Amino acid sequence: MKDHETLSERLAEQGISRRAFLKFCTALASLMALPPESAAAMAQALxxxxxxxxxxxxxxxxxxCTESLTRSYTPTLESLIFDMISLDYHHTLQAASGFAAEKSREDAMKNFYGKYLLVVDGSIPINGGGVYSTIAGRTNLDLLQETAKGAAAIIAVGxxxxxxxxxxxxxxxxGAVAVSDIVRDKPIVNISGCPPIPSVITGVLAHYLTFGTLPDLxxxxxxxSYYGTTIHDRCYRRPFYDQGKFAKTFDDEGxxxxxxxxxxGCKGPTTHNACATTKWNxxxxxxxxxxxxxxxxxEPHFWDAGSFYTPxxxxxxxxEATTLGAAIAGAGVAVAMSSLDRNKIHRAQQAHEIMSVKDL
Amino acid sequence: MSPQSIPIHALTEEAHSIGNIRALLTEIASLLDKLDRNNESGMIDLNSLPLAPGEYEKLRLALGRGEVSARIDAIGPSEIIETHYPGVWWVTHYNVEGDIVADLLEIATIPEIIKSQPEDMHAGLARLRTRLSEVAE
Amino acid sequence: MNLQRGIHSMIEQIDGPMASFFSSCVHCGLCADACLFYTETQEPKYTPIYKLAPMRRIWQQQFTFWGRLLFKLGLSKPVTDEELAEWEPLVYDSCTLCGRCSLACPVGNDITYMVRKMREGMAASGHAPEGIKEATRRAIELGSPMGVTINTLKAHIKHAEKETGIAFPLDLVGADYLLVLSSAEIAVFSEIIPAVARIFHQAGISWTMASDGFEATNSGIQIGSSDLAAELVNRIVKSAEHLKVRYVISPECGHAYTALRWEGPNLIGRPFPFEVVHIIELLDQLQSSGRLKTTGTTDARMTFHDPCQMVRRGGVIDQPRNLLNKIASNFVEMPESGIQNWCCGGGGGVSANPRADELRLKVFSRKKSQLDAIAVKTMVTSCSNCRSMLEEGIEHYHMDTNVIGLTELIAEHLAEPSEEPKP
Amino acid sequence: MNQHALLFFLRGQGLKFAVIVFTFGLIYRLLHPVLLGRKKNLAAPRGGEWGPGMRTIWHRSLFPVRLTPRGHFIIIAGYIFHLGFLITLLFLSQHIELVKNTFGIYWPALPPGAISIAAVLSIAALAALFVHRITDPVKRLISDFQDYLVWVLTLLPLLTGLALDMAADYQRMLIVHIISVELLLIAIPFTKLAHMLTTFSSRWYNGAIAGYKGVKA
Structure with a gap:
């Protein structure tokens, strides 16, 4: 199975020097937000x-998500990483179509049962038995459940x-749901973002290849390593936040x-991602x-978390209306209750027995 | 509207200065001190820092250029420059398209990437021996 | 049954200010520092707002959401006879209704107003001190809390007529002014009677006294029974209406002024057809209008003790000072004077309550330190009850201070009739 | 419910609920006593009621002249707490944004450093007042469970707000902060915290009662 030989063998075949590989690993370490010193050890393992x-x-x-990955700013690196994996099924990228395409998926599942990585992008509709999205006549739900069975791990992209x-x-x-809502017995890595940062996808793949494990989640x-801090934590504009200097409109002095x-309305403080350091393009x-x-x-439910422009x-x-309504209702009830209570006081006064010295 | 009619505002120092440069220079000094005393080398990954626009250029100006510069060609060029401070190297890796893929400050007597790698030396030695045997024949 | 009557009586007393005050208290404890019973004993139970605790619970149980709920569920303890008995000394013995706490409260609670109302419930439930009950009985049955009768007064009048040579009008219909007196003035400080006569004679005002309504004091408002207080006030009102006077003169007695001037019309439920003036207020008016002429000044250092009910709770503040400044060249104020003055310790019925004597004399140390600060030997006041209390306290602490009434002092400085220009 | 959904709830329906309880309850607490009314005063007045009432509302906010050392402590700590709390509440830009987004009105903010100082002073004053409450015999006697509950509920928003920019997890601290604020809003009408409005009616009554007799209370 030539496609699944070790990386160093493939690199040697392609005439790539160890120094070049070390350079690649340095770039990879930078991607994975690992200390730059770890490049040499990564090269060894990889x-x-x-x-x-x-x-x-x-x-x-x-x-x-696929666009983000394939339009990545590091095409050479990208190809190197894709050289490190055997992408056996990707219906946007693969040349095969129809029954041949499905067969390549089934072959990979059979040959590498329990060892293959499953990457998923897109949500899974479950209303109406999942009829809202099908591939080759099968629902996404069905495909996911079947393919997940033999996966070593699942990487949810996007x-x-x-x-x-x-x-x-x-x-x-x-009735769209996440992978983790359906598959519960496999390790799942969520690489969220709309789209996710491309180097994060490659970084997680590299981590799996280097260490044989999934990264710390x-x-x-x-x-x-990518979602541990918020945008706000790493934002270069943070000092202005700390000083209370805010832009009030999109074209004012601020x-x-x-x-x-x-x-x-910036959601940086509640958003965990690496955009502020890795950046885009x-x-x-x-x-x-x-x-x-x-x-x-x-972040989950970002589309439903209020306006993008609400702080x-x-x-x-x-x-506003509720507050006014509550104030009016409060006043109304106060009028009613105080009238009842005035009656109570009035009744007590009516029932008052005139006091005489004999009562002392 | 002519280009001359567009007002030009010079950005003040404070507009973008958020103090990263001073912090970085302090860290470089401490790493250089370690190298000097214990012969321990160190690295700073510039890509992992939230640099404000303009700060990268400021850092370049602050570190300057020293005596040594080197160029490597391995899946794209790499540029290695000793800064104005001996022992502090600026290592920039590019891909074949010319984009930066890694940008490091390396505090070492010689940057790791310049050294010849044992695997490459083995391969080279093998090639040299083959050459010699061919010449001998 | 008395307990129920008391609780009902407290419910009757709840009104806007009461509910607002109870709502606002944040338990900051500042009122303690305004109360001489706390400052002089450092006993936390004398904290003014704490004296309201049972009534506060009744307000909660009857008028608030949680209070009603908890009370219905049996989780809020009902007010009991034992509790009211325990609170009796706090509400009567250690509160002179002096009103100092009402000025100190940062959220604005008029705590004195509250205690006055709580006493209605305490009296109705039978939890009033025996001494005040006795005084009230004497007031209702004999006409005066000290047992003074019209005959005693007539004897004093006869004596005064002889002394001054001025005829005393009694039951004179159509006079402008009706003078009423406190029983302490009749029984103890009777020098006031000729003094007033001389002043009125000089000022040339038309006045009278009433044999059916000569007693100004009102034990009813001290014990906290509006019914009894109304009965007592009514005696004066009837006399005044019968004699068709335009003014009733409230004498040198603090709570009599409150009873007549501020509570009176509300007790009988209608406005008075006459005006109530404090004697000091009247003297000030007479002097500023030139009808009252004084002569000479006293050089001795003098100070003025503000009677709480006349000053802080009554509003007659500048008048005694105007009068004193004319005749005392060395008039000095005590450190906290005017509406911030400290009570003599015997107001609000405390003086009528022998059980409280010991405590009252103990807390007189506050007045003593106020006096010590200015080292004045002569203290003028304009309340016969204050005067008694001050004299007792001075004696108890072996101090060298004498107390005189302001009206008498004015009378002493009255210009001779011969100097008086004919009108 | 994940943190995002919780935060969304707290910024939405949770806040709405808290604001309804707060507004309804506080208006009720202010109006109910006032509407109980009081008997018409039949005594001839020496002075007015409105003016003196308003004067007392203002005057009781000023620093009292004569105080015991104990009184000084209560007043100063009380002042620092109230001012610190109000400055933090009204002049932090994030809080102004809330009002601006709700009612459309806004005013200039103070720098965050000044707000932090105000909040720290306010917290320190609260802590000092707590120690005083449990050590001063008068305060211990007149305090009940509610006093301690309300103390905690008032402290929490200040503490969590201050911790917000130091917290490792901004979102979690924001959630805790909003929960503490909403708990406080809900608690206000049911507790002595209603004094935030009833103190105005109380002071007015006090000033009016005295003013009627010609006394400046």
Whole structure:
């Protein structure tokens, strides 16, 4: 099985030097947010690793996640990482179609049962028995359950497969759910984001290849090395937050000076992701650097968490009318109750027995 | 509207200075001190830092250029520059497209990537011996 | 049954201010520092608001959401006879209704107003001190809490007429002013009678006294029974109406002023057809209008003890000072004077309650330290009850201070009739 | 329920509930006593009621002139607590945003450093008042369970708000902060905290009763 030989053998065949590989590992360590000193040790481990089989299932999704990955700013690195895995099924990328495509999935499942990695993007609709999304006549639910059985681990790429994402937004007509809502007996890594940062996907794959394990995860099963801190924690505009300097509109002096976007609805403080350091488009920028607040796309229910432009400290519902109503009701009840209580006092006064000295 | 009519505002120092540069230079000094005393080398991954726009350039200015510079060609170029402070190296790896894939400050007598790797030396030795045997024949 | 009557009586007393005050108390404890019973004993039970505890519970149980709920569920302890008995000394012996706490409360509670109302319930439930009960019985049955009768008064009048040579009008219909007196003035400080006569004679005002309504004091408001208080006030009102006077003069007696001036119309349920003036208020008016002429000044250092009910609770504040400044060249104020003055310790019925004597004399140390601070030997006041209490306290603490009534002092400085220009 | 859903609830329906209870209850607590009314005073007045009532509302907010050392402590600590709490509540930009987004009105914010100082002073004053409550014999006697409950409920929003920018997990602390605020809002109408409005009616009555007799209370 030539496709699954060790990496060093393949590199040697391609005439890639160890120094070049070390450089690649340095870049990888940087991607994985590991200390740069670990590049040498990674090179050692990676050289010996076998190429695992990967099955990629796309469900109720927009292909944004795949786009993010394939339009990654590091095409050479990307290809190197894809060289390290055997992508046996990905219906957007593979050349095969129809029955041949499905057969390659079935072959991989049979040959590498218990060892292959399952990557999922897109949510799984479960209303109406899952009829809202089917591939080759089978529902996503059915495919996921079948393919998950033999997987060593599942990597949920994007917010849809991680948490349900936009298809799951109210009123959620298709009953879209996350992978973790269906598969409960397999290790799952959620790489959330809409789309997720491409290097995070490759970083997790590299971690699996290097160490043979899944990275350390947070309580939402996201890799801590990328999702351990919030955008707010690592934002270069944080000092302005601490000084109370806020942009009030998108074109005021504060906005021009690059002040904090909290009051314009930035969800950075409650959003765990690596955008502020890894950035997008080859390290060019990230939303806040471009002058727009964070939408919180890597968090569950981000689409339903109120307006993108409502500050975190403001209510997500309109309470003005309610407050007025409650005040009027309070006044009304006070009028009613005080009238009852005045009667009570009045009755006590009516029942008053005139006091005489004999009562003393 | 002519280009001349667009007002130009010079950004003040404070507008983007959030104090990362001073913190970085302090860390570099402490790593350099370790190298000097214990011969321990160290690295700083510039990609993992939340640098504000302009701070990268400021760091470049602060560190300057020293005597040594080197270039490696291995799946894209790498640029190694000794800064104005001997022992502090700026190592930038590019891919074939010219994008930066890793950007490091390495505090060492010689950056690791410049050294020849044992595996490459083995392969090279083998190639040299083959060459010699061919010449002998 | 008395307990129920008491509780009902407290419910009757709940009104807007009461409910607001109970709602506002944050248990900050500041009122303690305003109460001489606490400052002089350091006993926390004398904290003014604590004296309201049983009534506060009745308010909660009858008028608040949680209170009603807990009371219905049996989780809020009902007020008992034992509890009221325990509170009796707090509500009567250690409160002179002086009103100092009402000025100190940061949330604005008029605690004195509250204690006055609570006493209605205490009296109705039978939990009033025996001494005040006795005084009230004498007032209702004999006409005066000290047992003074019209005959005693007539004897004093005869004596005064002889002394001054001025005829005393009694039951004179159509006079402008009706003078009433406190029984202490008749029984103890009777010098006031000729003094007033001389002043009125000089000022040339038309006045009288009434044989059916000569007693100004009102034990009813001290014990906290509006019914009995109304009966006592009514005697004066009837006399005044019968004699068709335009003014009733409240004498040098603090609570008599409160009873007549501020509570009176509310007790009988209608406005008075006459005006009530405090004698000091009247003297000030006479002097400023030039009808009252004084002569000479006293050089001795003098100070003025503000009677709580006349000053802090009554509003006659500047008048005694105006009068004193005319005749005392060395008038000095005590450290906390005017509406911040400390009570003599015997107001609000405490003086009529022998059980409280010991405590009252103990807390007189507050007055003593106030006096010690200015080292004045002559203290003027304008309340016969204060005067008695001050004299007792001075004697108890072996102090060298004498107390005189303001009206008498004015009379002493009255310009001779010969100097008086003919009107 | 995950943290995001909880935060969404707290910023939405949870807040709505708390605000309804708070507004309804507090208006009730203010109006019920006032509407009980009082008997018409038949005595001839020496002074007015409105003016003196309003004067007392203002005057009792000023620093009292004569105080015992004990009184000084209570007043100063009380002042620091109330001012610190109000400054924190009204001048933190995030709080102003809440009002702005709800009622459309807003005013300038104070720098976060100043707010932190105010909050720390307020917390320190609360702590000092707590120690005083359990050591001062008067306060111990007149205190009940509610006094301690209300102390905790008042302290929590200050503490959690202050911890917000130091917390490792901003979101969790934000959730705790909002919960503490909503608990406080709900508690206010049922406890002595209703004095935040009834103190105005009480002071007015006090000033009016005295003013009627010509006394400045």
């Amino acid at each position: 050289a010996k690793s076998l190429r695992p089989s990967v099955i990629w299932l796309s469900f109720q999704e927009c292909t944004g 917010t849809c497969s991680s948490f349900g994402g936009i298809p799951n937004a109210r009123p959620n007509p298709t 947070d309580d939402l099963n996201r890799p801590r 906005a021009k000076n690059g002040w904090c976007l909290f009051e314009l 080859g390290g060019t920028s990230f939303p806040i650097e471009s002058g727009h607040g964070c939408l919180g796309c890597s 975190l400290s403001a209510p997500v519902v309109n309470i």
